Amino acid sequence: MTTDQPPLLRVEGLRKTYRTGAAEVVAVDGLSFTLRPGGALGIVGESGSGKTTTARMLIGLERPDSGEIHVQGRPLAASVRGRAARLARAKAVQIVFQDPYLSLDARITVAATLDGVLRLHGTRDPAERAARVRTLLARVGLGDREAAALPRHLSGGQRQRAAIARALAVEPAVLVLDEAVSALDVSVQAQVLNLLADIRRDTGIGLVFVSHDLAVVRYVCDEALVMYRGRTMEHRPVAELLTAPDHPYTRLLLASVPRPGWDPDSISRRRRALDPLGAPAGP
Structure with a gap:
């Protein structure tokens, strides 16, 4: 990929505050960054650094006090109202949470979950949806047995793969991963990280990887942004940041x-x- 491509994701001056009684807490303060097409950015910090609040603003679960988010050159509205706007936001940015139960319906099978997403986003033909479900599951290394299973009958790694398939179903431009492998065993982490690297290579999707784990960021990301109390401390290529940190x-x-x-x-x-x-x- 050439370096003169316009950014896939551009974030400018994001700020988010919360009220706790009479006090104001600044969760994110003037955050700016860009993500190139097919790029992978790690947002790193301890609990309370503002990284998860940033992820929630990217997908519209939190409304920034100020600042702008652009995906493929188009601004994302600070608040999303109406069915069409919600579906458009979902196609721009999707998220995979640490706990896949947050995105998988415990009452229905994995295949039914994916089918519902495709139907919601306009794929009307049942045969086309069924073929797409099989393709999505194959992409994340799941087969017919997992497709027919309820989430509680799958392992943690299988559930996270299913959650990734659900996020990919709408073909988003950007995939945000909020501590998406931190609850998995090390060997399963490696499998999921390899899966994400393959998806990124094959589709050109941009990844924003929110994590406290520097080893994970080193493995999957090109750049890393270090946050502390809502502010950017350092933003550099991963290899430089982890071998010769400035801050x-x-x-x-x-x-x-x-x-x-x-x-x-x-x-x-x-x-x-x-x-x-x-x-x-x-x-």
Whole structure:
């Protein structure tokens, strides 16, 4: 792919605040980034960094106080009203959650779930829908047995594959993955990450991978954006960011990964040294 392609996803100046009693909490503060067609961006940070709020704004579950989101050059409305607008938003951006039960109906089979999505988005012919369901399931490595199963009869990895198939059913431009492999065993994580890499290569879909796991981001992403208390601390190619981080907070995240000789007390001291209103501004 050429580097002069227009961005698939462009985010400019996103801000989101919440009220807690008389106080205002800033969850996301002036966030901006772009994602090229077929690109994969990791948004990294600890709990409370604002990364999940960012994901929810991308898919319309949260309304930003200010800022803009553009997909394929078209702005996404801050609020979505009406059936046509909701379907258009769904085709622009889809999400895969950490818990696939959030996107799979526990009362119906996996095949019926996918069929319902296709019917909702205008595929009227039952035979065409059935063929598309088989194709989607094959794409994520599931077969007839899993198609006929209820979600509770599948393993965690199989459920997450089914959730990915559901998200892909509408052929979105961007797929957001919010801690989508953090609840899986390491071996299953690797299978799902390989699946996502294959899908990205074959379809050109853009991935926004929200995670606290730097190893996962290293494996699947081209770029990484580090968030702390709603703000961007660093945004660079993954290989550069993880091998030679510029920002003290990024270095703290890398130092927090347990390994031989790891000293948690040292990590705690470094964390307390961060500015109480935000991470230091420079190296």
